[in-house]
Amino acid sequence: MSGEIMPNVIGVLHARSEAVLPVVTRQTVNQIECFERALRAAGSPARFLPEVAVLPYDVADCFRTLRRVIAEHPQICINWTGGTKIMSYAARRLAEEMQLHALYVNTASREILFEDLGSQNRYTDLIDSARLNLNVLVYLSAGGHRVEGADTLASFRQRCTPDPALVRAATFILDTNSLERTDLYRLAEAENQSYRPRALDGNFLHALIQARLIQPAANSREYFLSPETLLHPFYLQSPQKQNAAFLRGTFIEVFLWDQIKSRSAVDDVAWHVVLNPGETGRIVELDLMMASDGRFLVLECKSSVELNELGDLIEEQYARTRQIGRLFGQWVLYVHRHRDEFNRPGAADIIRSQEQKARHYGGCLMWQDDLPELPIKVSEMLVSGVAAP
Template identity: 25%
Template sequence: MNRVHVCLVSAQPIPNLIPLRMEELRPEKVILLVSPDMKLQAERLEKIIKGWAIKTEKISIAPYDLESARETCIEVLLRHDNDEIILNATGGTKIMAFAAFEVFREKEKPVVYVDTQNNYIDFLSPERKKLVSRGVMKVPIYLASYGQNIISETNEVDVPDTHWAAVEAIIQEGERLERGISILNRYVAPLRNARTFPFEIDIEDEDFKNVQFQGIVSILSRYGLLTLKENYIQFPSLSSVEFSSGGWLEEHIFKIVKSLNPTDVRMNVKVKWARPSESKNEYDVLLTHSNRLFIIECKTKRFSGKDISHFGEDSIYKLDSLRDAAGGLYGKGMLVSFRRLTDEQKRRLKTNKLEFCEGQNIKNLKEIIKQWIQK
């Protein structure tokens, strides 16, 4: 006798996947009931499930025809009369879910509902004690279920020890380096496209004499991330450029998040969307906790004047849209800004239900993130 899950495919794939990773419920086969508009989503699920060495079968179902949907479910039960068959009634249209639930209850077959918000699996029929759904979803699977495939990321083992030391020094100095970091960003940001290293860049006298600029350059020089000359600075590698232009904040956040023991955490993640768009996106820090995806966007740039509008249209819009596209109903987003935000920026973030941490509050970032992911 095999254990078989019957899943109703919808735009929210995670509830269909969670029970498959629970030892108490893990099946040998999954049947996906697919409405015409969910064929692409079913393909994504099928690819993931097969990767877990679980057999799959896709069956078409009428999403808004109660009797037709009932007949489909009855046929499924007849074909698997000798198997332990379980209905996951979390997805699908209301008509699909009602029809499937009704048929399975009539035949006294188990029906479960995955409550992602409260982190448990409820047994609707026959009633029994709820099962806590442990954190089983890792970042690559979460992204793939929404049609995004990772093409590159920065691994922790690839981060030199000198980076961690430099980050600690920058965080300790805090606001005393704000102006210096702003000046440095102006010079370094264009170098992300440089391909030949070492790379030298001239610094204007006024900037070179700025005390805060000298402070951040001194820290980076101390840890071998750049070399300070009479009127220019030299970067030894693209990695040093990326770190100096804001990568240090990503690495700081990654280290904090990892210390909180989430299910998974990744940084500097580049993804390519599966068809039909095949566009690309980049995430600073991603983590999964309690089977939810959390997206953290990092900013060290100062936004003022015309940049405020750009900030609203770019950073907040990007974070909001990616949170919805990659995280689904329960995905969350946070902006971490080394610089203080304006009241307008905070208002936009709150309107879009996005968390934020700014300026000197970064020193309390561990507690802020801890409370955020446990809400």
């Protein structure tokens, strides 16, 4: 095991291993818990045997320790993908010397090399995400993160799937005109005093009530913000604050969840994922996450930004994705504004340069102009491993 344990996870899942014997160092022994949680998230029942520690840069110790382990487990299959180069070299050499089965996970090409070194039979298989059940929770667990509301994969999916009433309300809100948007902003302020909308029709208002965003007041056609919510609370925010934020802008997260879920080839889409709850300095709230074809993608939504903020936002999204998933993650920064809304001199050039910067950082900067194509671009990024042009 080394800094990136997804190759270990993929190897166990692909080989359908019944047991796992981790070879670790003093620095990587604490990853075993993450390794096991990732396997459980994928549905693997493999049991864990006591770990074996080696000195990562001492080739003699690696040979000596691994030789002993192999003698105790003669049917072992060696995954020599991880560890230091010395650990990997010793494992592969001993597999050949003792004519074992071995595998190597090539994450760049999404292939696994299998070797029967007794018969010299070698072949490669593609990493099949669907068969291996490489879902979002697997990647997060392998990255060392705990996820709020994710005791099991079923509970994670239930928590990270928006209620259909929220999806319907988000669809109504997306298509609002200026008068309707004014009503929504006034409703978002209706905590202690009711508001009578001027432009929202009955179907629109009914959708907001069904989504528990607003509730009728005593006076006819007047409404308050609902004190209940179908949204997941951000830390230190009341249900009313959550509902107000949805009316003002966070509805776009739910709308994009629905668009990607229904219009792309990606089935594993999670909404409002909270990482490491209760851990000071490690709490992260992610708008959308999705996994497919051996990779995952983080999508951050912004309802409004200034051009001079884009550079920092791009770097922040890149760093956050690397922190969450290291080599396997990709990202999209979606801004819910049209490019031509920015009237400052040189705005078009600034936007083009920031879009190029996003691609250079392995991600993609998208705008409201790109909304119809967003689900397709997300699919392309997950399949190709690069930002869609």
